[in-house]
Amino acid sequence: MADQHGLGESARLVWGKTNRDRGFWLPLYRHLADSADVAGLLWDVWLPASVRQRIAALLPGGADDGRRLVRWLAGIHDIGKASPAFAWQVPYLRRAMQDHGFTFDRQVEASRLCAPHGPAGHLALVDWLTAEHGWAREQAGAYAVVVGGHHGVPPTDTDLDEIRQRPYLLGVDGLWPGVRNELLCWMSRYTDATDRLPAWREVALPQPVQVLLTAVVIVADWIASNDELFPYGYRQEEAPDRLARAWEELDLPIPWQAVDVDGLDAAALFARRFEMPAGAQPYPVQAAVLEQARSMPVPGLLIVEAPMGEGKTEAALAAVEVLACRTGAGGCFLALPTRATGDAMFSRVLTWLSRLPDADVGRGARDAALAHGKAMLNDEYSRLYRGGLPSAIAEDEGGTEIAVHGWLAGRKRKMLSSFVVGTVDQLLFAALQPARGAATSRAGPQSGCDR
Incomplete structure (x- = not known):
């Protein structure tokens, strides 16, 4: 439950x-608190160890700092909504704010699309x-880019300049600056981040960590924005x-x-994980891949070249198991050239998963997905989609x-x-930035901004 104490009426x-x-409407502070709370649970329960370790390794407070940082960033991600450009959209809510003393420049309506709340929040946080x-x-800016990019696209210099050239969209007069600062201070206290800001100021966030933090914030926002979950x-x-x-x-x-599984030789591991005839031995390439996965000094690319029928798929899945144990990864993505080959691979992966052990006994069902657009036409995927989530999992293969x-x-x-x-x-x-300007908004011709 969000603590409103310390927040003024404005x-x-x-x-x-x-x-x-x-x-119905939801106050901004409430959505920010929901997002911060969800981000904390994502850190505690859902993120694999590899992601948590990558974020925490940079921070002086380790894992505790990592959790605070993701909660704080999720809790301030929509600070750009405390702006005339965003608040203008709903007339009866805008009028209530105007009656309270919030001001809206007469140019806001025509050019408000020049200030999406993501880039606006980036500037406000900086x-x-x-x-x-x-x-x-x-x-x-290295931290603010997470706020600015929480809809999937980091703001460009042009995006930020569009807002700087129109300060009335962000709201630099009247109640607006004070309210944004009040919300940022309140959320920093709510997430126990206030005392950590001086330490984080000395930490340079590399781009891969910025991407991971943005991803956590996006997922937290998606969940907290679901009005069936958070009415x-x-x-x-x-x-x-x-x-x-x-x-x-x-x-x-x-x-x-x-x-x-380092204690298992190739023959024992492949016999447990795959449908092999009694007494069959792995192909040489399979044994070589398993040995290479075990000896790689750090995670990286492991490229396997072999003729058809040599068992490259099984070799890759065995390598997944070894590398995931070493790095703390929580799963894998198998990328095929076509939907048809994806359907065929899905069946093979399900068989492998049914025999794949988990160190956390009793954690629940293992989740799988067939990601292409026609997935519901796949009988196995459709059956799993319509089924329930069992509540137990085996320690080893077979259950x-x-x-x-x-x-x-x-x-x-997916x-x-x-x-x-x-x-x-x-x-x-x-990994590609979507094309901009594919469609012109109704405010575009008036403002010169295309969103």
């Missing part, structure tokens, strides 16, 4: 979410960290069990924890349950599952 009046069909906490602008309306907003009820209903699967998680099966979310079969282009497109 800050509590800023809206963050609305359901226009039912006339201003706050530099003015209130003595950060250098470049260092503040609007005063009684629901302030329910003391709001977070617990939402998390229980969501029921995210926890990541796979690979079992150490593992597999399921498709309903929320993770949604649009844009690749978040622990074990995913898809196509190469899905992996490539995930």
Whole structure:
């Protein structure tokens, strides 16, 4: 439950979410608190060890700092919504804010699309960290990019300049700057981050860690924005069990924890994991891949070249098990050239998963996904999608349950599952910035901004 103490009436009046069909709305502070709370649980329960370790390794406070940082960034991700450009959108909420003393420049309506709330939040956070906490602008920008990019695309210099040239969109006069600062201070206290800001100021965030932090914030925002999990309306907003009820209903699967198999030779491991005739031995290439995976000094590329029929797929899956145990990875993505080859691979992966042990006995079903657009036409995937989530898992092969998680099966979310079969282009497109200017907004011709 969000603690409103310390927040003035002006800050509590800023809206963050609305359901226009039912006339309900959610204060911005409440959505920020929901997002921070969800991010904390994602850190505790859902993120694989490899991700947590990569973030925590940079921070002076280790894992404790990592958890605070993801909660803080998730808790301030929508600070750009405390701006005239965003608040303008819903007339009755805008009028309530105007009646309270918030001002809106007459140019806001025509050019508000020049200030999406992500880039607006980027600028607001940089201003706050530099003015209130003595950060250098470049260092503040390395953290603010997580806020600015929480819709999947980091803001460019052009995006930020569009807002700088129109300060009335961010709101630099009247109540706006004070309210943003108040919300940022309040959320820093709420997430126990206030005392850590001086230490984080000395930590340079490399781009891979920025990407991981942004990903955690995006997932937390997706969950906290689901009004079936986090409903609007005063009684629901302030329910003391709001977070617990939402998390229980969501029921995210926890990541796979690979079992150490260094004590098994190639013949024993392949016999346990794959359908091999009695007495059969692994191909030489399979034994070589397993040995190479065990001897790699650090995670990297392991490229296997062999003729068809030499068992490259099984070799790769064996390497996954070894590398996941060494690095703390929580699953794998198998990228195939086409949907047809993906369908065929999905069946083979399910067989492997049914024999794959987990170090966390009793954790629940292992989640899998077939990521292409026609997945529901695949009989095995459709069956798993419509099934339940069993509540027990085997310590070793022979009893593992597999399921498709309903929320993770949604649009844009399949690749978040622990074990995913898809196509190469899905992996490539995930790393590409979407094209801009594909469609012109109604405000575009007036403002020169195209969103």
